[in-house]
Amino acid sequence: MSGSAPELPITVLDALRPTTQRLVVNRRGSTVWEVESHRGHYAVKLGHPIEATADWPAQPWTAIAPAREGAVLHSLGLDDSAYGEWELGTWNLQPWHEGPDLYRLWEPCREKGSPVEPHTSVARGCVEALAQLHAKGWAHGDVQPAHFIIGPERTHLIDLALARGGHVPEEYDFPFRGCLVHYEAPEVARSVLATGEAEPTQEADMYALGASLLISATGWRAVEYPDDAPRPAQRRAIASGKRRPVRAPGKLGDLIDTMLSPVPGDRPTIQEVREALR
Ligand SMILES: Nc1ncnc2c1ncn2[C@@H]1O[C@H](COP(=O)(O)OP(=O)(O)O)[C@@H](O)[C@H]1O
Ligand SMILES: [Mg+2]
Incomplete structure (x- = not known):
């Protein structure tokens, strides 16, 4: 669904009674609003199914992704969140986190001939959020870079729709079919190519963190493939484990290199990265 955005579902309007609402994104499969109300400041996410097109198979799981994320947030003990169903799928609401995302914040670092170095303190904030x-x-x-929101007090890691580690109600669960390919670890890409599914792991998160820091600091993807390559071709390039010879400046460079190790066991844990950045 694109073009005209859906309306906020009645149950959400009843629960929040918004004083202001702003459409943040409306793309295939999901719509997000920023909503302010007497109850507080929230992000509201609506999921709808993606119909099949000539290039894409249907993706019915996008409709239940917000409920899955809502269940994950509850599992993690975030009480100030809720989820439910609407006509075409599910929705969730969660605290709104103010601030730029990692990619936007490090834009000055990516300008040609830029003297601006990526701040270690920002990387530390992202590491802290994933460490929790x-x-x-x-x-x-x-x-991915868009999922780190760099707030004035702390950094938040958003979009937990695909997270694994605790109980998720069966009716809202679905298999993991990989993530945004630029941030996909080689073992995940290989598994998705072979079976259509993969296992989200902390090691794969470490690869994705390295790829996120690298692209935000330098503008370069960790692995080289044409922008317009079909997704399986992109996955094959990633699965090969061949890195592009590009490094972030300073102390971050070495650390990112080890996070991008093709063998999961060679990557540092989040605790080790935390120590290294101390
Ligand atoms: N809790 C939140 N606080 C601030 N912004 C949010 C929040 N949740 C989502 N957003 C905004 O909406 C965008 C899309 O949200 P995301 O959770 O990634 O959903 P999806 O990938 O399913 O569209 C984010 O990149 C961010 O700009
Ligand atoms: Mg997202």
């Missing part, structure tokens, strides 16, 4: 999730025994499964 890993410490609870979860893997995120969809780590």
